[in-house]
Amino acid sequence: MNYFDLHCDTISECYNKHQGLLVNSMQLNLEKGKNIKDWVQTYAIWIDDLLSDEGAYCYFEQVYEYFLKQMNELNTQISFCKSYGEMELALTKGKKVALLAIEGSRALGKKLERVEAFYNKGVRMMTLTWNGKTHVADGCMVENAGGLTYFGKQVIGKMEELGMLIDVSHLAEKGFWDVVRHTKKPFIATHSNSKAVCEHPRNLTDKQFQIFVERRGLVGVNYYPLFTNGTLQGDIEEILPHIDHFLELGGEDVIAMGSDFDGAKMPNNMKGIEDVGYFYQLLVKRYGEARADKFFFKNAQRFMYENL
Ligand SMILES: [Zn+2]
Structure with a gap:
């Protein structure tokens, strides 16, 4: 089994708790995932909305240095990749792959040049917001949320130009439609489910999902029960109606995984990366191999081939 996961918060949690990526008390670590054949994992550096502009940038730098140190120490097992070519090469050598993302644009402050600085550090995906307000846009939990700011439009322009993937998970709907209007390339929602199945501001409407289908984008389904069944308890099976619904909307080539490991409470029967094999078997039974x-892998691989 191969596994391509578009979102986890493990590296931020490792930094906060002074633990490593190989063995730790997290939902995700390399040891627990060692039986996965080809494994590509996006590690997001999560930036709290409440931090000041400079505080947010400082925090990013610290977690980033920590991430680099981990990649260095574990370089016989995992490779920090910045392009599709690097990714394929690492997998051929039997290594796990790490992609780097930022969750929450506050780390930019109001400095457009930081988009390029982050790109040069290897950041290849960035959500435009977390749940709150940033200089770029409003997150999905902001009341009467607005769309992208002027700065926000500059930011997505720069991201497209550089080839940093725009991640609309957490973005309020107005901002989403601004992204649609002001971009040409496909973009992604790394960890979002269907609003038609579970009414939550973090989930995507059918109309939003159809944009991903039209543009050959990517949507990673989120394992968090709050976004699958609206409560804090559940089983991984409850994600299946979301996948069914996305399939009805023509999403066969768009659906991917966006676990949210170490960023959310997991379903009862999905303690962490060690249980994705069970989930894969469920998918095989329901949709065929x-x-x-x-x-589990190929849609995200296809997307990266076309866009990374
Ligand atoms: Zn998130």
């Missing part, structure tokens, strides 16, 4: 492989 070819489609299960698409959702």
Whole structure:
């Protein structure tokens, strides 16, 4: 089984708790995932909305240095990749792959040049917000949320130009439609489910999802029960109606995984990365092996081939 996961908060949690990536008390670590054949994991540096502009940048730098140190120490097992080519090469050598993301644009402050600075450090995906307000846009939990600011439009322009993937998870709906209007390339929602199945501001409407289908984008389904069934308890099976619904909307080539490991409470029968094999078997049983492989790996691989 291969596994491509578009979002986890493990590296931020490791930094906060002074633990490593190989063995730790987290939902995700390399040891627990060692039986996965080809494993590509996006590690997000999560930036709290409450930090000041400079505080946010400082925090990013600290977690980033920590991430680099981990990658260095574990370089026989995992490779920090910045392009599709690097990713494929690492997998051929039997290594796990790490991609780096930022969750929450506050680390930019109001400095457009930081988009390029982050790109040069290897950041390849960035959500435009977390739940609150930033200089770029309003997050989905802001009341009467607005769309992208003028600065926000500059930011997405720069991201497209550089090839940093725009991640609309957490973005309020107005901002989403601004992204649609002001971009040409496909973009992604790394960890979001269907609002038609579970009414939550973090989930995507059918109309939003259809944009991903039209543009050959990517949507990673989130394992967090609050976004699958609206409560804090549940089983991983409850994600299946979301996948069914996305399939009805023509999403066979768009559906991917966005676990939210170490950023959310997991379902009862999905303690962490060690349980994704069980989930894969569920998908095989329901959708057949070819489609299960698409959702677990190949759709994201295809997207990175086209866009990274
Ligand atoms: Zn998140």
